[in-house]
Amino acid sequence: MTQKRKDILVVGFALFAMFFGAGNLIFPPALGQAAGEQVVPVIFGFLLTGVGLPLLGIIAVSKSGGDLESLASKASKKFGRILACGVILTLGPLVAIPRTSATTYEMAIAPFFPNFNPIIFSAIYFFIVLVFVLKPSSLIDNIGRVLTPILFVTMITIIAKGIIQPQGVLIDTGINISFSNGFSEGYQTMDAMGATILGGIIIAAIRAKGYTKTKEVSQITVRAGMVAAAGLTIVYGGLAYLGATAGDMPMELSRPALIIQITNNLLGTFGQGLLGVAVGMACLTTAIGLTATAGDFFSRTSNGKSNYKVVSITTAMVSMGISNMGVDRIINFAEPILLILYPMIIVLVALAFLDKHIKSASVYKGAVFSALFISVMDVIGTFIFPIPMMTKAIQGLPLATQGFGWLAPSIFIGLVFYLKDHYVNYTRKKVGYTH
Template identity: 35%
Template sequence: MNSLSSKDLLFIVFMLFSMFFGAGNLIFPAFLGNAAGTEMWVSLAGFIITAVGLPILGVIAVGKAGSLNTLSTRVHPWFAMVFPFLIYLSIGPGLAIPRAGTVAYEMSIKPFLPNALSGSPAMLFLYTLVFFALVLYLSLSPSKLVDRFGKLLTPILLFLIAIIFVKAILTPVDSLAKPIELYANNSFFQGFLDGYLTMDALAALVYGIVVVNTIRLKGIKDDSSISRYMLFAGLGAGILLAIIYSILTFLGASVSALEQMNNGANVLTLVMNELFGQTGIILLGVLFTVACLCVSISLVISCGEYFSRLIPFFSYKTWATIVAVISFIIANLGLNQILAISVPILGAIYPLAIVLIVLGLLNRFVNHSIYLYGIILTAIFSFIDTINTALLDKAWSNILGIIPLYEQGVGWVVPAIVGIAIGAVVGASKVRKLNK
């Protein structure tokens, strides 16, 4: 077989979309719209760059390289050992999977519990036990991913969102409010930073190989065809994500005049209550459950395949079980504890992922020294900034503020460019020495 049918390609697009689209992808654009109000479209533009553009470019970069390990090795063998490991821990059992399970509980079951039970750890335990048992069961057969996602879960997800959007258009809730301070003064860059929280650029580095394997299972073997279909799948999933994010941002903004909430889950609850009453809360719970299932299954499969290659002593099924069990345990720490550690971790890792993706896409023009120095200077800045934010209560911010774009939250850009420039000079010098 030398080509994919349009139907197969569409299902792969749906599969990739649903792998990306989890709980965070619902709550963060809704919060952005609610907080940005009249500035929602400017903020959304920044959000789409990091929450749509970078993930799709990441999938393509991994597809071109062949694997995340190959892409990371271009920096240094040690980097290829440490960086993928940190990514898989972050988007896997250490953060993203437990977050999905806990958010699904908070949005689907907890609102309907009596007050005496709503704060009970036992209820969270029982829900996550069932949730992760189902996730594990559906993760044990990765070859069925396209059928389960492309033909079932994604259409359900899109149908539910379409119902909500149509209702919002037919019965608009209210006018838009003025943005809160963060979005009033820094709307584009704040949206850009909000896109980090979806974790999709990190997930893209993991999902790339899953999509490659899915295409190969369809009979496509040559690298050029695989790269072409990766591009089509990425663009298709990206268009879907951008449309859904625009809808969710609009929904959040539509209730900004009623109340500006402190998180996206509360924003969506307010929207659904205004549009559908109590029935809307049930619909929202179903939407969150399907989205969280999709992303959790994808991440368990990705982590299981990675760790089974890293430590082949255990089989894929054993590793998938280990990942699901650890995720279940961490999920029972509670949502607030999980979210509290996410911002500094993502602030440290995300800039490295962005630089690696960009260099991977430009690989034919990039030498080893550019990879090495670009990543080193980005890592140094990210490490210092993470310590400043997480441990020192921003005591070094005045000093770091000398760096351009630091106040906008993307101070890593200049160190990255400087590192790339140094790498270009060093690389050119090595070429000249070899040619003498």
């Protein structure tokens, strides 16, 4: 094997670890269980946002300066800063970090120590997080390097056992669940948002290995991303199938409880314990990385006015409070936030691949702000208070019933500004030629 291929595999496995470490394995089994016979289109939708979009996000930010703020600043610098803050807060104290603690408690602690107080656990968990964030050590990185392979092998073992000896057959669940349900559930992985933050880190890691040519860096990024995507596809697809064959289990089981029950049925208590410990430690490494990222981001963007340690401690304290809501309530809390952020990120990623054809910021503004407006109105009408006229107008848009009401207006408005720019440029050239 050549050195280049080795580097691609190393970076690819690192990407897999980054995306898989935040407890994302709890989503596919629940999707599969609800889908039953419809598991294929549902998981395909989930893979698009849970795997495909993060891969495209890594490539997009590499084309646009290496981070989300640079990409979003193509619409406006102020918007770029605001969106980056929103994403960091979501990946940080509002959703992702609390979910790592709640997932660890529900998968690694509660099944074995049901009387252990969750508030005390979260205090211990975030104390450990702060120990590593405030005094960085290579220990946690080494733990991560060991635990990710253990977690991956454990998941493959569970999936293989579930395929060879299925728990049940695929059934018609009677639940109306489709491609769009999987697509929107993929938002909950938050990997596409993570990709826009991690893109710069990956590019820097590739350059540190001695690759300096832009084309070569881009090729390695794409191939490493495909390695990570392949691993995630195997695990997510397999877990969804396991969920689809678990139709006899109660539908009211929480997401963590479902994967725990599946693992216990297939590998017994030992397998359940191994999974819980590996997931818990992987979540811990993710929480440490995200807390440090939040501290660094807000310290840097405030030009040092917000102290790194103060931000990190605040992030941990807020995360601790939210973590005690429990996994399912955190997921419900995150839904409206993600329904607003994700359409904008999807539009920005798509435009990054068309950037060389875009002549001004107006195309970015038109497309992104259209997606933002429709998403915000839809979320207000669905989660806060009904706006009958607005809801009716949004439901009348193409693909609105599938959850993509923002798509057509975004494309249309972006195209209008694109044609306007070309018309203005054509007119200017014509006038210049005449004179």
